[in-house]
Amino acid sequence: MGETRRETEAAIAANVELPPEKYPQHSTTDLFREVLQKLVMDTDFPVDRIDGVFSIGAGKRRGNEMTHQWVIDELNIESLLGATMYAGGATFTVMLDHARLAIAHGEVDAVLCIGASKFGLSDADDSERRGVGHPEFEAPYGLTVPAAYGLIARRYMFEHGADKVDLSRVAVCNREWACRCRTAYMGDEGHLSVESVLESRRICDPFHLLHCSVPVAGGGAVVVTSGELARETVDTPVYISGLGQARGTSYVSQRPELRTDAPVRSSKAAYQEGNVTPQDIDVAQLYDAFAFNPLEYVETMGFVREGEGPHFFEEGLAAPCGTLPINTNGGLLSYGHIGAASGITMLNEAINQVAATAGSHQVPDVQHALVHTHGGIMADHGTIILGANPP
């Protein structure tokens, strides 16, 4: 059994991160080129070993629905596998899942998963302008992305006696981490207080501006290989210990109590596969489109019991020096939300933490990191558990 596992284990052999900025002079394609440049120049992994490419579409321009073809041409590689994929923030989790399965089947050796984007410039981001949700039964009421999350958040707050102070503590915690992270977009903006968050202008109550992720641009990539190839080619491979996906209805109004059990199901699958428990996780990246999300995710990931998320943040347990550091680069709230490719920033950070390459905001002795991402209005869910050692 141990031998079989070893043959099919998957690892990350390259981790490329384009720091979040506004990049006003860059097109999305320029950002992709920057990511490819970094892949070639800054990583040890031999690019000619890549024989699979999964990409996010490079913006709205015609032809970008098949960006993987462009990537293959730019790298001038012979690729067997390729597709352009999109599942919102969960895209990279979906890519990793397909990549490791193709590797386990012996179909390919190394799959590049790549994305770059500018918040507000993709087709997906455009939904904000034309309204989100069902075209007849939700969108005509002026449903926006913040309103959809706001509805979910307010129901959660009602059921668990939480308030806007609890939401604000998440934003404060994320900023603490951002102030330690050299590349975080809001890192130079200084610390936040609950009061300063609540004094920021209202976007969609219960959310004020500083409860919302900060729009920037950026990108990144990872190369998924077998554990064996990763050990051969790089110094610190990071292993995919477990990965789970689950989905709920995309229509917020049709969820009972506006909740979905999809994150519980995806995390359980990841823990089970990795044969680890929530207590084994040393650091977590929890997709924080809005400050509400981590409150619920510390519960649905099994770190605390249902309803105890607010207390967890009140006690500072997710902050630097806390028992379970969360969103250690500042998260989407303070590192930055790069739009369509946002999931890569959480994955990059988790890999850095496990590989002990995070630098100024490194958490000591990380054996296991958890990444939970979602796509759409919390419809596509994916949980990844990364390990410093083979599973």
Place this chain on the structure above:
Amino acid sequence: MKRYTRTPVPTESSLTYWECANNDQLRIPQCRSCGEWVFFPCARCQECSSSDFEWEEVQGDGRIVSYAVQHTNLHPAYHEGLPYILTVVRLEEGPQMMGNLIGCEADDVFIESEVKVVFEERKNQSIPQFELV
């Protein structure tokens, strides 16, 4: 074709729903085969795949599952009405639906408050909305 407007465009499955709304009636298809509500209206029951529906009139009384108060909106069609309140309401009969809470201030709204349906006329189409009871 315009991808989004404030006025819903009925489909074959929802035509009856919107025609009834124009007569200030809220009718929701109920599956004759298994008794489940079919909402949003669609071609087949999601429980049992039957397409044999009864368009049942519901009273439009319900409770607030949640609400959110929109203070900004990038879509110009909504600039005039800011701020406005989004709500999800659970009808007494069971189905859950989205609407705006109209004729009230955000400070007066609470989760589990009782509401009733009212009909707001938009361009050639009335749409169900909610008011506090």
